[in-house]
Amino acid sequence: MRLTEPATCDTTRAALDDYLRHRLPPGRRRRLVDHVVQCVRCMRVFTDVRESAWTAATPTRAPHVRRTGRPGGPYV
Numbered sequence: 485m486r487l488t489e490p491a492t493c494d495t496t497r498a499a500l501d502d503y504l505r506h507r508l509p510p511g512r513r514r515r516l517v518d519h520v521v522q523c524v525r526c527m528r529v530f531t532d533v534r535e536s537a538w539t540a541a542t543p544t545r546a547p548h549v550r551r552t553g554r555p556g557g558p559y560v
């Protein structure tokens with residue numbers, strides 16, 4: 485995994501599990517989020533995977549984030 489390059493769909497999805505388990509360093513997290521909010525496909529995967537792991541941090545740029553209405557886990 486090359487941390488210095490922009491996130492791609494492959495690297496984003498590969499890191500998604502680590503992201504949700506809070507095992508990514510901050511820079512890597514930011515790149516992942518930056519990609520997800522711009523990529524409809526990864527956003528779809530992300531919203532499927534995250535479940536309630538992430539609710540408070542939904543970026544305002546995200547186009548179609550459906551909230552479940554359930555409070556999620558602790559915001560990180």
Ligand SMILES: [Zn+2]
Binds near residue numbers: 524
């Ligand atoms: Zn993508």
